[in-house]
Amino acid sequence: xxKKDNGKLLDxxxxxxxxxxxxxxASMMFSAEEQNILHTIREFEKLRYEMKWxxxxxxxxxxxxxxxxxxFRKKEKERDIxxxxxxxxxxxxxxxxxxxxxxAWIDILIWYRLLKEKNLIVDKFWEFPIxxxxxKAFIEELRRFDDCGSAISILAVHSLEELxxxxxxxxxxxxxxxxxxxxxxEILDYLVKKRISLTIVDVVLEDARIFDEExxxxxxxxxxxxxxx
Amino acid sequence: xxxxxxxxxxxANNDLFFEECVRYIHWLEVPEGMEVELLEIRDAASxxxxxxxxxxxxxxKYKVYMHQDAFLVNKYFISDIISIFKSDKSIGMIGLVGIQxxxxxxxxxxxxxxxxVYELEEGWENYRYDQERDGLWEVEGIDGVLMATQYDIPWRxxxxxxxxxxxxxxxxxxxxxxxxxVVPVHKRFxxxxxxxxxxxxxxxxxxxxRFLKEYMEK
Numbered sequence: 001x002x003k004k005d006n007g008k009l010l011d012x013x014x015x016x017x018x019x020x021x022x023x024x025x026a027s028m029m030f031s032a033e034e035q036n037i038l039h040t041i042r043e044f045e046k047l048r049y050e051m052k053w054x055x056x057x058x059x060x061x062x063x064x065x066x067x068x069x070x071x072f073r074k075k076e077k078e079r080d081i082x083x084x085x086x087x088x089x090x091x092x093x094x095x096x097x098x099x100x101x102x103x104a105w106i107d108i109l110i111w112y113r114l115l116k117e118k119n120l121i122v123d124k125f126w127e128f129p130i131x132x133x134x135x136k137a138f139i140e141e142l143r144r145f146d147d148c149g150s151a152i153s154i155l156a157v158h159s160l161e162e163l164x165x166x167x168x169x170x171x172x173x174x175x176x177x178x179x180x181x182x183x184x185x186e187i188l189d190y191l192v193k194k195r196i197s198l199t200i201v202d203v204v205l206e207d208a209r210i211f212d213e214e215x216x217x218x219x220x221x222x223x224x225x226x227x228x229x
Numbered sequence: 230x231x232x233x234x235x236x237x238x239x240x241a242n243n244d245l246f247f248e249e250c251v252r253y254i255h256w257l258e259v260p261e262g263m264e265v266e267l268l269e270i271r272d273a274a275s276x277x278x279x280x281x282x283x284x285x286x287x288x289x290k291y292k293v294y295m296h297q298d299a300f301l302v303n304k305y306f307i308s309d310i311i312s313i314f315k316s317d318k319s320i321g322m323i324g325l326v327g328i329q330x331x332x333x334x335x336x337x338x339x340x341x342x343x344x345x346v347y348e349l350e351e352g353w354e355n356y357r358y359d360q361e362r363d364g365l366w367e368v369e370g371i372d373g374v375l376m377a378t379q380y381d382i383p384w385r386x387x388x389x390x391x392x393x394x395x396x397x398x399x400x401x402x403x404x405x406x407x408x409x410x411v412v413p414v415h416k417r418f419x420x421x422x423x424x425x426x427x428x429x430x431x432x433x434x435x436x437x438x439r440f441l442k443e444y445m446e447k
Contacts (some may be wrong), residue, residue: 068334072434079431165245168423172249175421179302181256209421 009110013038033092037111040085044120047081085121093131093160100155105138127160130167137203144199153197166194170201171208177216188223198224235291235307236266238283240273246297246423253300260308264289276373277384277395284381295375296422303419309358313413314379316360321408322378322400324371325419331369335437335445337397343368343412356417365411370400374422382406388443394436401444 012029016038019025026035051074089111096104112135115122122128134154141152157163173187191201201220205213237254241247251267259265266289273279280294291311295301303309310323332340343366373396382402389395400410413419 065334068336068339072437075431076434168245171423172245175300176252179253179256181252209423211418 009107013110013114033088033095037085037088037092040081040088041115041118041120044078044081044085045118047077051077082121082124085115086125089115089121090127090160097158097160097163100158102142102152102155105135105155109135109138127164130164131160133204133207134163134167134200136207137200140199140203141197150199151197153195154200156195166196167204169194170196170204171210174201174205174208174210174216177219178210178212185223187220230290231264231288232290233262234264234266234287234289235293235311236268236283236287236289237293237295238268238270238280238287239295239297240270240276240279241297242272243297250295250297250300253302256304257301257306258304258308260311263307263311265307275386275390275395276392277386277389277398280384280395281386284384291377291379292381293375293377294373296373298423299374300421300423301375301419302421303358303415303417305357306419309360309413309419310377313360313365313411314377317409319407319409320411321380321382321403321406322371322376322410324368324377324410324412325375325415326372327366327368327410327412328370329366329368331397333445335394335397335441337370337372342372344415358413358415358419360413363414363416365413368400368410368412369404370397371410371412372396375420378403380406380408385443388439389436391432391436393430393433394440397440398443 015029016022016026020042026038030038092111093108096108108131112122112128112131115128116132122132134157138152138154141150141154144150145152157166169190170187173190176182177187190196191198198220202217205216210216239247239250247269254265254267257265266287268283268287270279270283273282283294284292291314293310313323314320326342326344328337328340328342330340331337376396376399380403382399384395385398385402389398403410
């Protein structure tokens, strides 16, 4: 991986979006992996532009059938490029996570927001809503780091697979606390073993499908206060 | 058929999810005299094929076909569904999410689904389903997240060789045989489902067309 460091990613992307024809400068500003993502985004947007159809509300049964067929026809056309963009993006995330550090996470955040803003793939693959939650956790930890210097525990994660694995482990453990399915102190052991902060737990608790957040919070805080670690 | 046996059949490809799913099954209260069997179907070629394999290898009268990422949080699930089945022999299948009238498009989520919203009340932890008080919704089809049966009807693996529409197909097959399909009116969650709000369904339309041709054009 050859990471270009000439300027903040946001400025570089902004330049690229304004001057998409300037391939020479793009190749100087972006790594091969980043260029791949940007090219695929352009291709995707071109495809979407070509596919535009009159989005009239269906009024008859026939209209409705046509409307639904059209939605699926578009989806089929977006299939290959969606998978290509997913691969480009997840490969790049893995490279950045392996590298680690605050800058790398900020880069991931920028790429994620760019794709979300353009409504590309983040709502199509399950990994990305999880990435979205963990990015929220990163922002929260960063804020606390700025405020009181507490550690950014999420920096210890070094691949997207590890990130999604931690997310699901946490959700499962929190849910077990909610339903009292072998609650014990498995969750505390896991947090200590993986060095996960309570800030991350809070964000996951808020985002995941856990009904009684207050009960889970109360229980965990109770354990921590009792020194049951 | 063993009337005192319930079998959970799960097509699995992820250990983390499967183990969590099983943890909740083991946590369920088992009515006296009932035997619980668990069948894990690994590397199924399709959901329908995997479920047929599971169906044929168990003699349990009651079978629960469910997703590996669904977690049963109604501790009394087993007795609740068995009492529903016993209350009416014409009930062939029970689901936790269903559709009362399937739209002509065959797209389940574009119609009115039940339950729509859970009534989350104070003291929900003590809530227990009561069929007389709470009742059942009569539905045309149920979602594949969980499908409980008291009769074995073959799954249409000949048509649905992927991961979509096997659930609606099975619902229509059940009704073709004259059985009713119901969803218990529940006021708290019976299950938790960790699917993320993504709309991938890359092969959905292929199977939607097959479904329409087989069941809706006749």
